[in-house]
Amino acid sequence: MKDQLLITALKALPKKTISRWTGKFARSSLSRHIIPYYIKRFNVDIAEAEHPVAAYPTLLDFFVRGLKEGARPINSDPQMITSPVDGTVSQSGPIKEGMLLQAKGVTYSLEALLGGDASLSARFLGGEFLTLYLSPRDYHRIHAPVSGQVTEFTYIPGSLFPVNELGVQRVHGLFARNERLITLLETPCGEVAVIKVGATNVGSIRVTYEPEVYTNHPKKKKVERRTYKKPVWIDKGEELGRFEFGSTVILLFQADRVKWLKQLQPGDTIRMGEALARCQVER
Numbered sequence: 001m002k003d004q005l006l007i008t009a010l011k012a013l014p015k016k017t018i019s020r021w022t023g024k025f026a027r028s029s030l031s032r033h034i035i036p037y038y039i040k041r042f043n044v045d046i047a048e049a050e051h052p053v054a055a056y057p058t059l060l061d062f063f064v065r066g067l068k069e070g071a072r073p074i075n076s077d078p079q080m081i082t083s084p085v086d087g088t089v090s091q092s093g094p095i096k097e098g099m100l101l102q103a104k105g106v107t108y109s110l111e112a113l114l115g116g117d118a119s120l121s122a123r124f125l126g127g128e129f130l131t132l133y134l135s136p137r138d139y140h141r142i143h144a145p146v147s148g149q150v151t152e153f154t155y156i157p158g159s160l161f162p163v164n165e166l167g168v169q170r171v172h173g174l175f176a177r178n179e180r181l182i183t184l185l186e187t188p189c190g191e192v193a194v195i196k197v198g199a200t201n202v203g204s205i206r207v208t209y210e211p212e213v214y215t216n217h218p219k220k221k222k223v224e225r226r227t228y229k230k231p232v233w234i235d236k237g238e239e240l241g242r243f244e245f246g247s248t249v250i251l252l253f254q255a256d257r258v259k260w261l262k263q264l265q266p267g268d269t270i271r272m273g274e275a276l277a278r279c280q281v282e283r
């Protein structure tokens with residue numbers, strides 16, 4: 001009952017406006033005074049940070065911090081698919097009958113996740129998915145899980161429900177309702193979709209290959225799709241984008257194109273660059 005009341009309250013809140021306010025504050029010089037509290041509150045490992053804490057002029061600068069060189073070695077085997085982020089496994093497994101698992105006993109539609117694009121969703125039917133949650137303490141840059149070409153990009157406006165355990169268990173179709181940026185890669189492992197999902201207090205999500213595009217834009221209300229006549233090449237481990245405050249990444253793979261190195265379980269912690277699966281190259 002308590003959880004249901006909380007979800008009802010969340011539905012009523014102006015989540016996008018609150019998230020923009022949070023983002024605006026995090027970009028202000030005043031927010032730098034929050035950094036020590038933030039580190040303590042979320043137990044952030046500052047030993048890995050690219051710069052000393054005092055060098056970050058705002059909370060947002062600290063949040064999207066880079067890491068020291070060598071802090072995240074990328075598995076060099078070209079057949080290995082690596083984690084695009086530091087995070088925790090939420091769910092993983094096969095895409096069955098066009099549905100993905102959100103939480104135990106809760107599923108949602110692949111087509112809805114991809115913004116109602118039936119032709120795109122058909123390309124991933126029978127494939128595999130992996131959902132990774134980024135907590136406030138995590139490193140929040142997103143990297144390519146495999147080398148390939150960025151061929152398509154989709155921005156899907158939506159809500160900004162929290163993607164924590166409560167949200168995942170209680171908000172039906174959460175990942176298909178929240179704002180998303182979808183990057184489609186053409187790779188030796190077939191097509192790979194890297195889906196960045198927005199959440200409450202995520203000021204925006206940005207991608208490196210479209211620097212003028214960001215989520216939670218007050219004037220953007222429609223789905224925006226782009227197909228590149230000249231695809232953008234990106235190497236495995238190269239930065240693909242970043243969360244300006246944390247959220248979730250969902251990876252989609254086509255049928256019979258990946259073999260997991262181990263059975264990933266909800267709650268497993270993984271790090272960016274860690275090998276997750278072997279690419280099944282089409283012959």
